[in-house]
Amino acid sequence: MSKNRKLLPYLYLFPAILFLILFVYIPIIQNIGFSFYDWNAFSPEKIFVGLENYLQLFRDPIFYEALKNNIWYAVISIIFQVFGALVIAAILEDKLVRRFSPVFRTVYFLPVIISMTVIALLFTFFYNPDVGLLNQLLRAIGLDHLAMAWLGDSKTAMFAVIAVSQWQSIGYIAMLYIVSIQKIPNELYEAAEIDGANKIKMFFHVTVPQTKEMSFVAVIITLTGAFTVFNEPYILTGGGPGNASEVLSTYLYKTAFSKDMMGYASTIATVILAITLVVSLIQMKLFKTGKEG
Amino acid sequence: MRKRFGILLVFLVAVSALLAGCSGGQSPSEKNGEVTLKFFHRWPKDPEKSFFDNAVKEFEKQNPKIHIQTEAVLNDSYKEKIRVMLGTNNPPDIYFSWSDEFADKFVRGNKALDLTPYYKEDAKWSSQLVQSQISPFTFNGKQYGVPWTMDGKTFFYNKDIFKKLNIQPPRTWEELISVSKVLKKNHYTPIAFGSKAPWAISHYIGTLNQRLVDEKTREKDYNRATGEFKDPGYTEALEKFKELVPYFNDHPNSIDHEYARQLFTAGKAAIIYAETAEIKLVEPGIKFKLGFFDFPSIPGEKGSKDFLTGAPEGFMISAKTKHPKEAMKFLEFLTSKPMGEKLVKDVGKYSAVKETTNRTNATPEQIEAVNKILDAKEMVPWFDTDVDIEIVDAYLNGVQMMLNGQKSPKGIMKDVRKAAASLRESSQ
Known part of the structure; x- marks a missing residue:
């Protein structure tokens, strides 16, 4: 009986593991295999090219453009989404605001539950150069020279797309932080107050260190999100103008499904996998832990 | 014992239910000759x-x-x-x-x-x-x-605006430019154009290439195995397109063709290069008379004027x-x-x-x-269905950048030639 007891958990886990292997791990391994071939969805045979796809990728200027955009995505998301969300969470959990905090929480969280497609379409109107809300606002307050074709200009397209993501996701991270802040023992704040710390000092010396574990989770979520982002740029700009707002996954999608270069697309996918893997490993080392404590 | 059997049963049911969900796509049944x-x-x-x-x-x-x-x-x-x-x-x-x-x-x-x-x-x-x-x-x-x-693709124009300003539908490239100048002076958008979805660019390029490059060269270049794109006509085609840019609405890269068509139906823009199938989309919404003119002839053109893009x-x-x-x-x-x-x-x-x-x-x-x-x-044929996608890509991305003032016709052709070279290599 005791032997059966030991096996039982595995029996329960078996279906989940089976599907994880079937739908996640096997495709990943297959994909790495595919990246050594030159083929498309309906070519009669696959041609083995070894590392040729990788060599081509590292010489491809669009790849670097896309990578640069992903790095911008990551940096800006860390600053606004992670740090910004922590600030918002701290304010919402402050004694003075707590009474209204349910209202604000809903307001900040609402964008998270709206479909990305809807949001992207909404923002195409928002950014429209003639009738868009943003330019109209700028003109109304006399900042005409700042009004521009946000999504049509190569210089602003990427940042306009990144801004949409910040607006959408900040509520989610803020929610995570709110949960984390509520776990901080009140005594710490009381002790800090007795020691004469003001709100800002309390934030940096109590809230920030006490939510370290959550910060780790939040940074992982935003970083991997930043390197795999697809919907926002695909719907808002399609990677254009030119390749100004191309990110790795839109480039991957175009390569695979409109250019029919499945082998090359698999190569891009493998590189994305490697990047996200390395980023998570570095973080685990830096934070020295991965457990919520 | 019975309990264990129960667990096993639940497990089997769960797995088979999940598998059943994945196993769709049987071939349609064919009985008694149906x-x-x-x-x-x-x-x-x-x-x-x-x-x-x-x-x-x-x-x-x-x-x-x-x-x-x-x-x-x-x-x-x-x-x-x-x-x-x-x-x-x-x-x-x-x-x-x-x-x-x-x-x-x-x-x-x-x-x-x-x-x-x-x-x-x-x-x-x-x-x-x-x-x-x-x-x-x-x-x-x-x-x-x-x-x-x-x-087919042809120019639609707003007959009422043309009548009001006393201008005639253009027959040559020079006339197109001078008509556009008059329209712009009178605060109309001369030509509505939206290239956020970049295929709209390819329709202009297709016609201009046909006109400015002789047919044999074009045929050779559009073939993925022999394409070189070395003829100066291709650069000239892009130069001609660039001449139109000041007469498009502002920021063509941030609006798509449907929005450009609305500018035309609303009477804000006087001309649009559109497909004949769009007449049915334009006609119900307009309060003006709709006219058409052919793609104007260009001095020194090598391709026939009787060809139609479409x-x-x-x-x-x-x-x-x-x-x-x-x-x-x-x-x-x-x-x-x-x-x-x-x-x-x-x-x-x-x-x-x-x-x-x-x-x-x-x-x-x-x-x-x-x-x-x-x-x-x-x-x-539509340029984007006529040549290999690599060439289309080089063209459309390049022209989008040209519209933003970041690339020259020569620079675009350099990219196109590069794409053509790698295609020639891969199709051997």
Whole structure:
């Protein structure tokens, strides 16, 4: 009986593991295999090219453009989404605001539950150069020279797309932080107050260190999100103008499904996998832990 | 013991339920001579969707033993999905296709059935098709597709604005520029243009290339195995396009073609380069008189002025189909004269069947447009379906940047030549 007891958990886990292997791990391994071939969805045979796809990728200027955009995505998301969300969470959990905090929480969280497609379409109107809300606002307050074709200009397209993501996701991270802040023992704040710390000092010396574990989770979520982002740029700009707002996954999608270069697309996918893997490993080392404590 | 059995049972049920969810896609049943055909097109929206739904109903009524299973996804997704679906072991029997390179790709991959025998067998049917529309589906002398609609690109203009400013529709490039200048001075947007979805660029480029590069060179360059794009005409074509940029609406890169068309229908823009199939979309919304003019002649042009940019759209049959006869029967039904007339009336697209656009089902403007297509000496396919996607990509990305002032015609051609070189290499 005791032997059966030991096996039982595995029996329960078996279906989940089976599907994880079937739908996640096997495709990943297959994909790495595919990246050594030159083929498309309906070519009669696959041609083995070894590392040729990788060599081509590292010489491809669009790849670097896309990578640069992903790095911008990551940096800006860390600053606004992670740090910004922590600030918002701290304010919402402050004694003075707590009474209204349910209202604000809903307001900040609402964008998270709206479909990305809807949001992207909404923002195409928002950014429209003639009738868009943003330019109209700028003109109304006399900042005409700042009004521009946000999504049509190569210089602003990427940042306009990144801004949409910040607006959408900040509520989610803020929610995570709110949960984390509520776990901080009140005594710490009381002790800090007795020691004469003001709100800002309390934030940096109590809230920030006490939510370290959550910060780790939040940074992982935003970083991997930043390197795999697809919907926002695909719907808002399609990677254009030119390749100004191309990110790795839109480039991957175009390569695979409109250019029919499945082998090359698999190569891009493998590189994305490697990047996200390395980023998570570095973080685990830096934070020295991965457990919520 | 019983408890353990219960656990095992629950587990088995759970797994089998999950597996059942994954195992779809059985082939349609075929009993007592009944046949089910899978039909894949690109119009999940009206008016085309209802047109096809009704056509299928009508066909099934006439042929009770044939059933048609329709699936549809929109435009850009269609381009992606059809490639993947044709690569599977269970492809659709009948599928929509653009002409030329888009269709040729399927022919090269052995995904399309040779329809030449059917064209010969049923000469009564095939002779009533507009013959010029068949050749874009003809490869190596064999017919691989049935043209369903025909379409051409021409300039639409607002007759009221032209009359008010006392200007004439331009016939030469110089006149186009001078007319645009007058329009701009009078605070109209001369030409509406939206390139956020970059295919709109390719329609201009296709026509300009045809005009400025002689036909033999162009044919050689558009072939992926021999393309070089070294002729100075290509750069000149881009220079000409660049001359129009000051007369487009502001920020063409941030608006799409539909929005540009609205600028025209609202009377804010005076000219738009549009497809004849769009007349039906423009006409109901306008309060002015609609006119057309041909793409103006350019000094020193090498290509014929009697060519028209435009292409048929049609259907192909999968090489793997088990029921080619039935599939062909459906295509012949879709391209019969009554269905063609219904298409013009209900959808506003011009059927590739002779004499289907007439006074009973079309406006005088639509008839004028169809005559332009019929009078054209030859059709020049849409540039983005005529050349390899790598070349299209280099062009469209480059022109988008040119519109933002970040790239010159010479710079674009450099990228195009590079893309052409790598294509030549890979197709050897």
